[in-house]
Amino acid sequence: MLARTSKNALVQASKQPFRFRGCLFTKQKSRTKFLARPASTVSAPPSPDDADIIANFDFPQSSQISSPLSHTGLFRHSFLTSPLAFTQLADSTLQRAASLTERIINARSSRKELFQVVKNLDRLSDMLCGVIDLAELIRNAHPDRAWIASSEEVYDKLCQFMNILNTHVGLYEVLRTVLSDPEIVKSLNPEAHATALIFWRDFEKSGVNLPPEQRNRFVELSTEILSLGREFLVETSSARPPAAIKPIELQGLKDIGMGARLRLQAKFTQRDLLVYPGSLQAQMIMTSAPQEEPRRKVYMASNASTPQQIETLERLLLARGELAKLVGKDSYAHMTLGDKMAKSPENVQSFLDALMDYTRPYARRALRTLSMRKQAHLNTSPMPIIQAWDRDYYCPPEPPAPPIALPALTLGTVFMGLSRLFRNLYGISLRLSEVAPGEVWHPDVRKLEVVDEKDGTLGWIYADLFARRGKPSGAAHYTVRCSRRVDDDDEVGDLTFLGEDDVASTELSRTFDTAHRSHMPGQQGEYQLPVVVLLCEFTRPTVSRGPTILAWHEVLTLFHEMGHAMHSMIGRTEYQNVSGTRCATDFVELPSILMEHFLTSPTVLSLFDSKSGERVRHAGTHHEDPCRSIDTHSQILLASLDQIYHSPAVLDPLFDSTRALAKLYETRGLIPYVPGTSWQTQFGHLFGYGATYYSYLFDRAIASRVWRNLFSQHPLDRETGERFKSEVLRFGGAKDPWTMVSTLLDAPEMAGGDAEAMAEVGRWKIEDEVALPGRH
Known part of the structure; x- marks a missing residue:
């Protein structure tokens, strides 16, 4: 469409999502061989730019860079x-x-x-x-x-x-x-x-x-x-009615402190406890209540819907x-997928079927483990059925953890590590930039200039990273301005169709249009430079508590969103309609998911060390979720449900979205559908990613393949980084993604992007095992 805006990223639907927002081409081989820095120099002292980043993100009260410029407007x-x-x-x-x-x-x-x-x-x-x-x-x-x-x-x-x-x-x-x-x-x-x-x-x-x-x-x-x-x-996102839990149903709660507080609350109120879906109490009951009934009640409340x-x-x-x-299309899926990598809903099903065939044995094995735990817990007959409210109790979700022991990671330290990673891979650094009065919408916002060692400034990232009242939850990447060539715009030709009065009335738009421009060394012409915004909800640093310390899932989130940001920065094209992240929905997550893989490498993690010669300690703090294959299986079902909801079936006057959900789980599910529930009304990605929810699983499979084949052994190798930069990132949406993937992986048989290519991606391993799309 003429305005290509606002693509939301995919994630595990039941968790807090990542969100992505937003409206020269002959392959050339580099003649220069770039090498990774020797290991002894990876943990070098912070550069002046690194020191500024650490100080400004970790101690903002004392180090906020303010511009001497007079008051300006947004951006x-x-x-x-x-x-x-x-x-x-x-x-x-x-x-x-x-x-x-x-x-x-x-x-x-x-x-x-x-x-x-x-x-x-x-x-x-x-x-x-x-x-x-x-x-x-x-x-x-x-x-x-x-x-x-x-x-x-x-x-x-x-x-x-x-x-x-x-x-x-x-x-x-x-x-x-x-x-x-x-x-x-x-x-x-x-x-x-x-x-x-x-x-x-x-x-x-x-x-x-x-x-x-x-x-x-x-x-x-x-x-x-x-x-x-x-x-x-x-x-x-609207609140669901609470579940009424009897105090006696919480006997034996694993979380002794929380259980005692809840029972004490019930004792004083002399009535059932009202537990709201999504609350800490609800999460605690699902993971810690040994009796089945309170977990069932919370599950039913959490997955209820109103007729409206x-x-x-x-x-x-x-x-x-x-x-x-x-x-003239058979369905919305047929209409939507024609210009995607998948091309058709039939090809999507080829991918999902292949991934399901690979995943099902792992998921069934995990389910048997849960069933044996339930049997031992309740002393039942062999292999009792695992219900939807049993999964988190018999296999409590564990927070993600790094592969090695790390010191506490402050927000500034992680940004320093990101800058060092980009410097090693692409010759690109992050530099703190001045903020003029009125330039940002909140004092928390920081501005980073993205600088290429040869081409100079590539663009700007505005980081709005701290939680506050009224701000949306989760993490998001917004494209505010795209790259495009502007020196050949021929604005004089526009004047023919503007009257004298019209010229004056369009002055604001022309002023807006001419901002953020630069001549690029080594490139012909003048370019509009990209501007992106990252939104997160981290804890704000304070004088009493000190810098923001990121949990590991927050580090993963930041790396993911910065993958989108660098795609926007590097995807420099002459036309904004194909710049950076303006590419196929089922390709846009590849760079961001690949960024998560770098956090599995001890070599990359050493970039977080700001002291010369002091390496991070290697120890086994990393753990895999033994049941994540069950969750991946569920994600495949949700991707299948998305296809059903955008198939010709919805035109049937008798179509019932709840009945379709139940039928899918009855025919392809591992855990039985629970009558009386209708989780689909919480499936927010049905709007932003209608008919393309498979994309996150699809890009996870490709990113895992790219990581294993190209980066896993030498994750800081400059030549490999330049290859990914020149063969994928710089093209944005201007080149067929199947061509880019097949060239990058040296797999010419994938170039056609047909049903067999989709199925082949479904057969690729996701991460080290079958992985859960998205993060907590």
């Missing part, structure tokens, strides 16, 4: 100082976008203009994405309700305009003229041609060939889907099915 946009200014920016952008649309529509009147169509379509997309993506960030991160209200208005206004453009016959016909002209097509470099084809497919996917009445219906359905999706997401919640989901699924039918 140093001088005018973006108030919610009203943001609304004015949106209006200015819409007027400028409308005039550029007219210019493209009239391109057939000039041969020169036809050669500019692909570039101008990308500029039009960038105008919209730049404001829409900023609105998406503000409404999720800004603490001021006035800013949030403004961002909601801006987001809705520009998305409506985007939906109209996606079905614009005039734009489509001009692009068809361009792609039908051999001379123009020959003039397009591979990246430009890939961009043109993306626009072409998105136009056709949006029903541009439909009669006017049906095109209008397409826009109506798209708007309805957006509204229902946002309503669905609100409902997924089910209706919202089923209306969303039906609207998607109708949208697909409108454009």
